[in-house]
Amino acid sequence: MSFEVFNVVRGLHILAVVAWMAGMLFLPRLYAYDAEQSGKAEPLKSEMQGLLRIWQRRLLKIIINPSMAATWVFGVWMILIHVYGFGEGWGFVARPWMATKLLAVVALSGWHGFLSGEFRRIQAGTSVRSGRFWRMTNEIPFLIAVVAVLSVTTEWTLG
Numbered sequence: 001m002s003f004e005v006f007n008v009v010r011g012l013h014i015l016a017v018v019a020w021m022a023g024m025l026f027l028p029r030l031y032a033y034d035a036e037q038s039g040k041a042e043p044l045k046s047e048m049q050g051l052l053r054i055w056q057r058r059l060l061k062i063i064i065n066p067s068m069a070a071t072w073v074f075g076v077w078m079i080l081i082h083v084y085g086f087g088e089g090w091g092f093v094a095r096p097w098m099a100t101k102l103l104a105v106v107a108l109s110g111w112h113g114f115l116s117g118e119f120r121r122i123q124a125g126t127s128v129r130s131g132r133f134w135r136m137t138n139e140i141p142f143l144i145a146v147v148a149v150l151s152v153t154t155e156w157t158l159g
C-alpha cells in the first residue's frame, strides 16, 4: 500500500465528512419548521408539511446516509492502512487521540440514528418534539465534530 493511496483516501474521507456534517446540521432545521406548522391552519399546514417531509426524505436518503457510509468506509480503510500497510498493528486504534476520535464518531453515528428514528416518527405523524427542541439540539453534531477533528489534527497523547 503506497503512501499516495493513503492521501487519496484521506481526502475522500474529509469530503464524505463535509457532506455528512452539512446534512446533519440542516436536517434538524427542517424538523423544526415541520414541528412549527402544528399551530397553522389547513390547508397550508398539510401543504407545508408535505413539502418539508419530501425535503427531509431526500436529505436523509440521498446525502446523509450515503455520506455516513462513505465516511466510515474511508475511515476504516485508513485504519487498515495504518495497521497493516504502515505496520503499526492494532495498537494504533488504542492511541489516545484515535480512541477519542472513535468515541466521537460513535457519538455522531448515534445522533444520526436518533435523527433517522425521528424521521420515521415525523413521517408517521407521531413525533412529540417541538421546534424549540430542534433549535436547541442543532449544534450537538458540530460540538462532537470539534472533538473528532481536533483529536486527529493534534494527535494528542498522555504525558
Ligand code: HEM
Pocket (backbone or CB within 6 Å): 010, 013, 014, 017, 021, 071, 072, 074, 075, 076, 078, 079, 105, 108, 144, 145, 146, 148, 149, 152, 153
Ligand atoms: C466514521 C468513522 C471514522 C473513522 C473510522 C475515521 C478514521 C480516521 C483515520 C484512521 C484517519 C487518519 C488519521 C491519520 O493518519 O492522521 C482520519 C482522518 C481524519 N478524520 Fe476521520 N474517521 C471517522 C470519522 C470522522 C469524522 C466524523 C470526522 C469529522 C467530523 C473526521 C475527521 C477527520 C479528519 C479532518 C481527518 C484528517 C486529519 C489529517 O489530515 O491529519 N473523521 N479519520
